[in-house]
Structure formats: structure tokens, C-alpha cells
Amino acid sequence: MPVHTPAAFPAARLRRLRRTSALRDLVAETAVTAADLIWPVFIREGRGVEEPIPSMPGVSRLSLDVMLRKAAEAHAAGVGAICLFPYTDQSLRTEDCAEAWNPENLTNRAIRLLKAELPDMAVMTDIALDPYNANGHDGFVVGQEIVNDETVAALVKMALAQCEAGADILGPSDMMDGRIGAIRHAVESAGYQKVAILSYAAKFASGFYGPFRDAVGASGRLVGDKKTYQVNPANRLEALRCVARDLDEGADMVMVKPGMPYLDICRAVKDEFGVPTFAYQVSGEYAMLAGAIERGWLGEAVMLESLLAFKRAGCDGVLTYFAPAAAKALRG
Numbered sequence: 001m002p003v004h005t006p007a008a009f010p011a012a013r014l015r016r017l018r019r020t021s022a023l024r025d026l027v028a029e030t031a032v033t034a035a036d037l038i039w040p041v042f043i044r045e046g047r048g049v050e051e052p053i054p055s056m057p058g059v060s061r062l063s064l065d066v067m068l069r070k071a072a073e074a075h076a077a078g079v080g081a082i083c084l085f086p087y088t089d090q091s092l093r094t095e096d097c098a099e100a101w102n103p104e105n106l107t108n109r110a111i112r113l114l115k116a117e118l119p120d121m122a123v124m125t126d127i128a129l130d131p132y133n134a135n136g137h138d139g140f141v142v143g144q145e146i147v148n149d150e151t152v153a154a155l156v157k158m159a160l161a162q163c164e165a166g167a168d169i170l171g172p173s174d175m176m177d178g179r180i181g182a183i184r185h186a187v188e189s190a191g192y193q194k195v196a197i198l199s200y201a202a203k204f205a206s207g208f209y210g211p212f213r214d215a216v217g218a219s220g221r222l223v224g225d226k227k228t229y230q231v232n233p234a235n236r237l238e239a240l241r242c243v244a245r246d247l248d249e250g251a252d253m254v255m256v257k258p259g260m261p262y263l264d265i266c267r268a269v270k271d272e273f274g275v276p277t278f279a280y281q282v283s284g285e286y287a288m289l290a291g292a293i294e295r296g297w298l299g300e301a302v303m304l305e306s307l308l309a310f311k312r313a314g315c316d317g318v319l320t321y322f323a324p325a326a327a328k329a330l331r332g
């Protein structure tokens with residue numbers, strides 16, 4: 001869109017439209033609303049448990065009863081969707097990752113509970129093996145290698161179990177090649193035509209996932225790094241190829257992750273493809289902001305400012321740990 005060159009001063013005084021909040025709101029180009037937010041939640045076994053995660057101030061692992069109560073509050077405040085991340089019991093983390101497609105695993109029980117009690121809230125899942133893997137990787141490890149096709153077959157089983165439990169949105173976050181096509185084909189064939197896929201399409205090999213790995217209990221386990229499957233942070237065109245590929249294979253929506261350091265990618269994805277585009281404001285971004293807010297180094301307003309940045313960059317929505325607090329702040 002062409003940017004009009006303002007007339008010379010004093011015909012143009014750009015401050016005229018900044019004078020009052022009514023005028024500012026009238027000409028606001030973008031807005032963030034609670035309905036734009038997806039709330040990522042860490043779940044664990046137990047009852048009445050709220051276990052703080054030290055590297056994510058204000059975020060806790062929740063037992064399913066507490067999760068349900070907080071989900072209902074967030075939903076009442078306007079948050080439309082929740083995304084589940086399990087803290088799997090250490091004894092269930094194995095090299096064959098079989099817990100990942102157990103119909104009764106923590107995530108699948110949480111999906112059933114949410115769909116029974118809060119049917120209008122959209123439930124999104126994560127598809128990757130890391131919460132179930134003895135070595136913390138998103139795929140099977142054979143020798144030194146993260147093997148692709150064997151992992152995809154396991155991800156398909158995981159996806160089908162989540163569909164069976166009632167998931168609305170599948171979120172493959174593993175970055176194996178061919179997983180979107182394989183999952184889409186299996187899900188269609190099994191009769192789950194209505195389930196949407198939000199692909200973690202442009203997912204970078206980032207240092208900003210550190211606190212998340214603490215939260216799901218994978219930090220101490222991860223052997224090596226994820227650079228053979230996640231995208232090099234130096235690469236913009238490769239990220240766009242990932243998005244094109246996932247759309248071709250049947251993704252309904254795509255995600256850029258992390259968010260704030262990759263706003264250029266968000267804008268490029270929206271401009272290039274025009275599809276529903278999401279950003280994940282990841283755990284490390286949350287930790288920076290929440291940690292600084294907690295110490296009084298930054299004001300709370302940076303929360304909504306950071307979310308607005310995603311809308312300005314072309315995103316339709318944001319996955320953010322701030323979702324409940326942001327929804328509350330937006331209500332004033």
C-alpha cells in the first residue's frame with residue numbers, strides 16, 4: 001500500500017490525530033483482542049496442583065482440575081483456544097515414545113475433559129515426541145541421527161489418538177519432512193475431516209525455547225540440539241519454503257516460531273501466502289518480559305504492546321503464555 005507523503009508543515013500536523021484517546025482509537029490501524037489469543041498450558045498429574053516454573057514467572061504446571069478451572073476463566077474472559085503441553089511422568093519417557101499415542105495419556109484425557117466441560121473453547125494439541133522421549137528429541141533417535149520417516153509414522157499415531165479424544169486443532173511442532181501430508185491423509189481416511197491443522201511451519205532452531213524445556217521436563221534430557229530438523233535462524237527463504245510445503249500438504253493455518261525475533265518472517269508469510277498466520281511468543285520471550293515486569297524494570301504495558309506487534313506484522317493470532325492476563329487487561 002502506498003504511504004501518502006504528508007503535506008508540508010503546518011498544513012500537516014501529525015500530532016492532531018494523537019491528541020486524545022478517542023482520536024487515537026479512531027485511527028488505530030490494528031488491534032489485539034482476546035479472541036486472537038491461544039493459551040499454551042502445561043499440564044501434569046495430580047489434583048489441586050499448581051507447580052510454579054521458576055524460569056517462567058507466573059506460569060505453573062497444572063493438574064487437570066486446576067487447568068479446567070483456569071481454562072474456564074480464560075474462556076470467560078474471551079480467550080478462544082487453549083493448547084496443551086504435558087509434563088510426562090519421568091517413568092513414561094522411553095526410547096520408543098509409546099506414551100505419545102496412548103489414548104489415555106495426560107493430553108488425551110485433558111482434551112476429553114475440556115471438550116466435555118467447555119465445548120466452545122477450541123482445543124489445540126502439540127504433535128512431537130519430546131515430552132515422551134527418553135532423550136528429549138522431537139523424533140526417534142537412532143545412533144546419532146533423528147530419523148525422519150519412522151518419526152512421521154509415530155506422529156500419525158499420535159495425531160489419530162488426539163483426534164479420537166476430540167481435538168479441534170492439531171499442531172505438529174516436530175519439523176520432520178512430510179509430516180503434514182502424512183497426518184492429513186491419515187486423519188481424513190479415519191473420518192476426522194473437520195479437524196484443522198495449524199502447522200509449526202517456520203520453526204527455527206532457537207535458544208528461546210529454554211524455559212519451555214524446563215516446563216515439560218526435557219531440559220536435562222536433551223542430547224545435542226535440534227539443528228538437523230529446525231530451521232537455521234539465518235534463513236528467511238527456507239522458512240518460506242517450509243510454509244509453502246506445509247500448505248501444499250494440507251495445513252489450514254501456519255505458525256512462525258519464535259515470534260518477536262522473527263516478525264520479519266511473520267510479515268513475509270502473510271504477504272506471500274495470505275493464509276491464517278500465527279506467531280508463537282515462546283517461553284524465552286515470555287521469560288524476558290515477565291521477568292522484567294516482575295522486577296519493575298518494565299511496565300506491564302509491554303505485554304499488550306508485544307502482542308500488538310504480531311498483529312501489525314500480519315498475524316491473525318498469537319500463542320502466548322500471557323493470554324489470560326492479556327484478556328483481563330483488554331477488558332480494562
Ligand SMILES: NCc1[nH]cc(CCC(=O)O)c1CC(=O)O
Pocket residue numbers: 126127128129130138173174208209210211212213226281282283284
Ligand atoms: N516440539 C516441542 C516444542 N513445542 C513447543 C516448543 C517451544 C515453546 C516455547 O518455548 O514456549 C517446543 C520446544 C522445542 O522445540 O524444543
